[in-house]
Amino acid sequence: MTRLSNATLGQIAAGVRRPAYDRAALRPGIVHLGLGAFARGHLAEYTEDALESRFGAWGITGASLQRPDQRDRLKPQDGLYTLLKLAPTGPELRVIGSVLDVLVAPESPAALVAKLASPETRIVSLTVTEKGYCHDPATGKLRADHPDIVHDLENPDAPRSAIGILVAGLRVRRAEGLDPFTALCCDNLPSNGHVLRGLVRDFAALTDDRLAAWIEANGAFPATMVDRIVPATTEADIAEVAKQTGLDDAAPVIGEPFRQWAIEDVFAAGRPDWHEVGAQMVTEVAPFEFMKLRMLNGAHSSLAYLGYLAGHETVAEASGDPVLARFLQGLWSEIIPTVPAPQGVVLADYAKALLARFQNPAIRHRTWQIAMDGSQKLPQRLLGTIRERLKAGAGIDHLALGVAAWMRYVTGMDEKGGAIDVRDPLAAEFKRRADVAGRNAEALSASLLGIEAIFGSDLPGEQRFTKPVTAHLAALFDKGAKATAASLG
Structure with missing residues (x-):
């Protein structure tokens, strides 16, 4: 041709x-x-x-x-x-x-x-x-x-x-x-x-x-x-x-x-x-950037880890799964109170538009692709929101599951025992820590939370964060991604 x-x-x-x-x-x-x-x-x-x-x-x-x-x-x-x-x-x-x-x-x-x-x-x-x-x-x-x-x-x-x-x-x-x-x-x-x-x-x-x-x-x-x-x-x-x-x-x-x-x-x-x-x-990009970073990027990353572990190859498949679609709604309910709405934007409508975009069956956006470089993405996409929710005394159940799903993903082994091609600057370090911890959720969570470049010095000592993350990680090992997400209601 x-x-x-x-x-x-x-x-x-x-x-x-x-x-x-x-x-x-x-x-x-x-x-x-x-x-x-x-x-x-x-x-x-x-x-x-x-x-x-x-x-x-x-x-x-x-x-x-x-x-x-x-x-x-x-x-x-x-x-x-x-x-x-x-x-x-x-x-x-x-x-x-x-x-x-x-x-x-x-x-x-x-x-x-x-x-x-x-x-x-x-x-x-x-x-x-x-x-x-x-x-x-x-x-x-x-x-x-x-x-x-x-x-x-x-x-x-x-x-x-x-x-x-x-x-x-x-x-x-x-x-x-x-x-x-x-x-x-x-x-x-x-x-x-x-x-x-x-x-x-x-x-x-x-x-x-x-x-x-x-x-x-x-x-x-x-x-x-x-x-x-x-x-x-x-x-x-x-x-x-x-x-x-x-x-x-x-x-x-x-x-x-x-x-x-x-x-x-x-x-x-x-x-x-x-x-x-x-x-x-x-004159000011920050409100648009902040909205997108937390609502789109934060949801994208969380869905990528959960969706991949649940066996979904694409974002459309993952967000089309009723259990994971409900998870997204719960995740956005935690994120939206931390996001000042840009002029002319209704955040609930923005969330609906995001779900429709995610579910576009013509777009084959691979969950594995989005899951790359999580060590660079988590601090901006999820951890900032978590810190703000904790400061306000608000719940972080869905956000914590997103972090736990990342932890489960970077072990390098999926729910069927197959290898995950973890692409991340710290992939070798993740593997070393995962090999030492095995399937012990408490040990793995504590080890990964000890990476200060990702979690800083504050979150590893905050039980309101570490407790739900570790509990979700244990559930991901025991029940799998879909059942763990379903348990959130």
Whole structure:
């Protein structure tokens, strides 16, 4: 089958939307670090819409920070790829043209730094996941002892971390008399713009106080809240896109129809007209971010662990299980009192919309995928809510089950005795602790709660937290996930 490219775009099947602007005239203005499926299904589509609304020099140069896979898939396609939106009523297909090139950082760090330092680059955006920021999730501070940070401090011209790359680019811009670019974090971090500013400033200060002061005075780090379910692309998805479009596409992206993007409107050198195509340009992102982090992300993680243990491969299957759907309702009843409603939002209605999105049968968002990197996610998604509930003297039964399900999951063995592929920076440490504790819930709970980077120094000594977590963990070992969730009523 013919491969998707500039030369073959005219051969695509009728009904497939294609770029409505002169792609040959498009010039780059954005560099995106971490060009995974989410970035291509969210930022790149918003940018595509903005280019069609009002054309400008806002093409995207992607950068892979680890492997060449994305470049190798997109380069033969001239950066083009298909976005397949899966609605309950049927699929919608669109070819995205806003991505112009993909660099691979390990192959040439200097080329990437030069791209960031180029005058044409006005925004550097990021989706590198929580662990890509080399920080302590509990404090938001830079980990100066992180291996990648240590490497980048010793090799400032050949950085490999996102933070080191940003600072290297800013260092060159300052030396050449250029203004800084806007650093736009699109990851699920609380106060992500503020956190990124602090990490970049602190890294810079470890090398040059004057550079750190220049970044602090002139840099722009808008906070954002992003939302769209973008499951991992499967071979079946690739085959379906080829069938629907008539062209072979090695890099399609699958997503739900819903999307949301709230952005603090603070940019150093302009931005695309994202506000004209659905993005919410706001003075304060925190209420939207907080709502999403606790209600969507917290529920997603809890459901992922329980759903996987209960044998559900996808979020749709898990949330469609009546027992787990009731668990979600109970979980949201504990979360909602801790969430100030953003202007114009009714939180009960938001919860109903979330359940409908979770239950979309067309989206195969794997529970295993969401369960990754729990050590980085739990502090923000669940533990903050738990601390607030405890302070208020309120119950945490459903929240505690979410934590216990994570503990059961990271043992690396499912309810049928099969191995779980636990993907987490601390996976080896979890296995060591689980091997020592065995199926003794009290021993395992105490051991995992002792990881201060996750639980801090307060929660392990709080019996109102440790007691229900340990009880739920024992039930998960004895009765399984579904029966334990059902016992909550």
